[in-house]
Amino acid sequence: MTAASPWWTPHVHADRRPRLMLRNKLTAALRDWFARHDFIEVEAAALQVSPGNEAHLAAFATEVIGPDGAHSPLYLHTSPEFACKKLLAAGERRIFSLGAVYRNRERGPLHHPEFTMLEWYRVGETYESLMRDCTDLLALAATRAGATRFSFRGRVCDPFAEPERLTVADAFTRHAGIDLLATVAADGGTDRDALHAALIQAGLRTASDDSWADLFSRVLVEKIEPFLGQRRATILCEYPVAEAALARPSPRDPRVAERFELYCCGVELANGFGELTDAAEQRRRFIIEMDEKERIYGERYPLDEDFLAALAVMPQASGIALGFDRLAMLATGAHKIEDVIWTPVATS
Numbered sequence: 001m002t003a004a005s006p007w008w009t010p011h012v013h014a015d016r017r018p019r020l021m022l023r024n025k026l027t028a029a030l031r032d033w034f035a036r037h038d039f040i041e042v043e044a045a046a047l048q049v050s051p052g053n054e055a056h057l058a059a060f061a062t063e064v065i066g067p068d069g070a071h072s073p074l075y076l077h078t079s080p081e082f083a084c085k086k087l088l089a090a091g092e093r094r095i096f097s098l099g100a101v102y103r104n105r106e107r108g109p110l111h112h113p114e115f116t117m118l119e120w121y122r123v124g125e126t127y128e129s130l131m132r133d134c135t136d137l138l139a140l141a142a143t144r145a146g147a148t149r150f151s152f153r154g155r156v157c158d159p160f161a162e163p164e165r166l167t168v169a170d171a172f173t174r175h176a177g178i179d180l181l182a183t184v185a186a187d188g189g190t191d192r193d194a195l196h197a198a199l200i201q202a203g204l205r206t207a208s209d210d211s212w213a214d215l216f217s218r219v220l221v222e223k224i225e226p227f228l229g230q231r232r233a234t235i236l237c238e239y240p241v242a243e244a245a246l247a248r249p250s251p252r253d254p255r256v257a258e259r260f261e262l263y264c265c266g267v268e269l270a271n272g273f274g275e276l277t278d279a280a281e282q283r284r285r286f287i288i289e290m291d292e293k294e295r296i297y298g299e300r301y302p303l304d305e306d307f308l309a310a311l312a313v314m315p316q317a318s319g320i321a322l323g324f325d326r327l328a329m330l331a332t333g334a335h336k337i338e339d340v341i342w343t344p345v346a347t348s
Contacts, residue, residue, distance in 0.1 A: 007344055016339060019332040022145050023340050026328055029144040030098065030118065033137065039094045039120060042087055044080030046100065050304040051075035052082070054245060055213075055292040058104035059301065060113075075301065076102035079321055080119050081246070082307040085275070088123055088317055089310035096120035098324065109336040110267060110326060113345050118327075121319040127258050127274040130320045131235050134262045134270060135163055137322070138233060145331035152265035152330060159264070159331075161232035168220075168239050168256070176202050176223040180240070183212070184255040188241035213292070216243060229263035236261045245285040247273040262322070264330055272320035279312040 005012050031041065051059030060076040077083070080097040087095055101117045122129055142150070142159040150157045172180040183195040190212040199206050199215055204222065206215065228234040237260035241249055244257035258274030276282055283303065290300040328340040338344040 007338070019328075019334055019340050020342055022332045023328045023342075025144050026141055026324075026331060027098070029140055030137065030324075033140055034096045034120065037094070039096045040092065042080075042084065042092070042095045042097050043099065044077065044083035044097050046076050046102070047074045048077045048082060048304065049074065049306070050082065050302050051102075052078040053286040053289050053301055053303065054078075055289045055296065058106070058297075060102050060104050073302075078103050079117060081319070081321070082304050084119060084121055084319070085314055085317075086307060086310040088121055089314040093123040094121070107347075112325065112337050112341060115337070115341070116324040118322040118324045119320065121275075121317050123315050123317045125318055127260065127272055127318040127320075130272040130318050131163070131165075131237075131260065133320070134233070134235070134272075134322075137327075138163075138264070141327050141331040147331050147333070150264050150330040151333065152267055155226075155230050155265040157229050157264040157330075158232050163233035163235045163262070165235045165237060166228075167237055168243075171224045171228075171236060172219060175227055176204070176219050178202055178219060180216075181253075181255055184240050184242070186254060188249070188255060190240070190242050211292070213242065216240070225263070225268070226266050229265050229267065234263045236263060244273070245289055246276055246282070248276045248278075258318075267326055267330065268323075269326055269330075270320055270322035273318065275314075275317045275319050277311055277314050277316060279308045282311055283308055 007013065007016065034041065047062070047064070051057070057078050059078055061073065062076065063071050063073050065071055079101055080099065084095060084097060097119045099116065100114055102114050104113060106113060120133070138159040142148070147159070150159050169180045172178045178198045183191045183198065185191070192212040192215070195212055195215045196206055196210065199219065204218060228236060238250060238256040239259040240255060241257045244259035247257040247259040250256045250258055260272050261268055262270040286303055294300045325337050325340055329337055332340060334340050
């Protein structure tokens with residue numbers, strides 16, 4: 001088999017260039033939309049004390065060497081979230097960031113180790129406002145790309161249609177026949193054995209060392225995600241508190257949190273929150289996440305104490321991160337994420 005030509009080969013670049021030019025149009029359109037809605041663009045430093053404290057996120061580690069030769073560990077950020085929330089604590093009220101983030105152990109049609117994330121925050125506004133933003137931005141992306149529909153792997157979505165809103169609990173019932181909230185206590189604690197039994201009853205594979213989170217993810221990935229965002233976008237909301245480390249609990253039901261994800265054509269595009277501002281609770285959740293990371297991967301990341309201090313004075317806000325490359329991929333009809341990245345990272 002002949003090896004594929006590098007992306008910089010003139011004929012390969014000529015094939016890729018139309019989509020890359022559309023990507024540029026989308027970038028300009030998004031910046032214009034945020035400016036018209038009174039957002040300020042900010043630039044978050046990529047080098048951070050902590051890359052984030054989610055169990056399954058893998059970061060790139062590096063170090064800073066001071067003038068005295070002292071070495072201090074740093075990481076490339078997996079999201080601008082910590083930096084942006086510090087700016088909210090400082091007094092900013094509507095901000096957005098559009099820039100590169102870095103995640104290790106991720107590569108495939110929908111993943112790239114360096115990619116562009118669009119993240120924005122609204123102080124004093126609910127996470128429902130972010131859902132409305134998503135509706136507007138899907139239509140904007142389609143319009144600027146000249147697309148009447150999004151499609152990916154045989155799934156089709158109308159970016160101009162009002163998104164469906166579906167709770168995670170309803171999705172588990174609809175697609176897997178599982179009563180998810182029966183395995184979640186009033187304080188957010190989870191019953192691993194109950195969920196394990198429900199998966200067996202539903203005919204799903206399990207392992208003896210599966211945690212509740214492992215079982216939850218298996219149902220979501222295998223039974224639910226392939227059906228989301230077909231014909232119209234899906235806003236999957238009200239995640240269990242255990243699956244929303246950075247979101248505040250719902251005032252309607254303490255078992256679930258103010259977290260949602262946006263899907264089109266079975267592709268996850270965005271992850272939004274009513275932001276948690278309880279620093280002590282955030283520390284507790286981070287430690288749980290890092291304990292889980294150490295159990296699975298044998299490593300943990302430090303806590304950003306500066307972030308936790310800022311969180312204690314941060315006002316109530318909602319925030320969301322959107323994978324810009326994935327949006328560009330759907331809007332331009334690309335088959336994989338590298339088709340809309342100007343200079344893909346080389347493979348070994």
